[in-house]
Amino acid sequence: MDKQAIQMQVSGLCVNYGRVPAVQTVSLTIKTGQIVTVIGANGAGKTTLLASLMGLLPSDGMVSFQGTDIRRLSVEQRMSLGISLVPEQRxxxxxxxxxxxxxxxxxxxxxxxxxxxxxxxxxxxxxxxxxxxxxxxxxxxxxxxxxxxxxxxxxxPRLLMLDEPSLGLAPLIVRGILQTVEKLRDEGVSILLVEQNARAALQIADYGYVMELGRIVIEGDANNLATDPRVGEVYLGGGKAAAEAVN
Structure with missing residues (x-):
């Protein structure tokens, strides 16, 4: 992979709530102008992952943005570099x-x-x-x-992180939101999209990671994940409404 194309690199990221591990040795890569999605059930650690990348939670491991180590940077400093987060609560x-x-x-x-x-x-x-x-x-x-x-x-922002943007929205609204995400990608903004609705996320993403109990258990091209039997009914079985929303 061309290092110049890498927007964010995460390696061995760990986040704990006291003695309870919430994110365990997560590694992922986001390339410039790419939609990367992290899918998984409630409680998988997706929101915690985003919060740590934004600097809202302390973490161990390596996080670099455009080649700069950002582990010690504050939320404001990360924003000044070009990282923005849209939280689930808005x-x-x-x-x-x-x-x-x-x-x-x-x-x-x-x-x-x-x-x-x-x-x-x-x-x-x-x-x-x-x-x-x-x-x-x-x-x-x-x-x-x-x-x-x-x-x-x-x-x-150069990197926009979205936490469950489709949550609680009608299918027609979901379609519009996801179309906007695609437009931003086409404009060169990198997107890290966290979604419980795996079907909708994989339909617009370039690359995807499946998270379970704080760990990345599967990763690959989004189109391949959408047809991967390991993903299958566990993550895609409940996404009919979102599938209709983006078709």
């Missing part, structure tokens, strides 16, 4: 407008950068532009997910 400022939430995502950018970033977000999510003065807590689930993604994109 963590919006409910009493603020859509536009104010977006502005907070680019609080370290100059006025010109802020304007360009906002135009880009509004092009991806026209509904946010239409309702830019609406209070965030009044938004639907799909609109909240759009806003959470838009706020993360205001920082102009």
């Amino acid at each position: 963590d919006l400022f409910g009493s603020m407008t859509i536009e104010d939430n977006l502005d907070l995502g680019a609080f370290r950018r100059g006025r010109a950068d802020l304007r360009r970033s906002k135009e880009h977000v509004f092009a991806l999510f026209p509904r946010l532009k239409e309702r830019r003065q609406q209070i965030a807590e009044t938004l639907s689930g799909g609109e909240r997910q759009m806003l959470a993604m838009g706020r993360a994109l205001m920082a102009q």
Whole structure:
């Protein structure tokens, strides 16, 4: 693999909650302009993995971003390098407008950068532009997910990490969200997509990892994983709604 094409390299990552191991010796690679998905059941350690990569949880092992060791960097320092996370809870400022939430995502950018970033977000999510003065807590689930993604994109990330973006959303909304993820990949943004809905994730991903009890147990090209009998009914049997959403 061409080292210049590697965006993030993770090797032997371990995260513990006290004495309880949550992530155990996980290794993965994300290439520039690639969608990489980590799939698995609830409790597999997927959210913990993302939190550790963002610097929200202490970890052991090696994590590099564009060739730089980031293990000792704070969340803010990782963001300044170009890493953004959209958490499962979305963590919006409910009493603020859509536009104010977006502005907070680019609080370290100059006025010109802020304007360009906002135009880009509004092009991806026209509904946010239409309702830019609406209070965030009044938004639907799909609109909240759009806003959470838009706020993360205001920082102009090189790597966008998404934690369960389809959670609780109707199939039609899921299709739109995943189509946006594909557009971002086509624009050169690397994506690390964590999903319980394996079928939907594998349909748009380039490469995938299957996580069980804190460990990576299977990895490979996403198309191959989608037909791998080891993945089969355990991870793909319940994804009919999402499969319809992306077809």
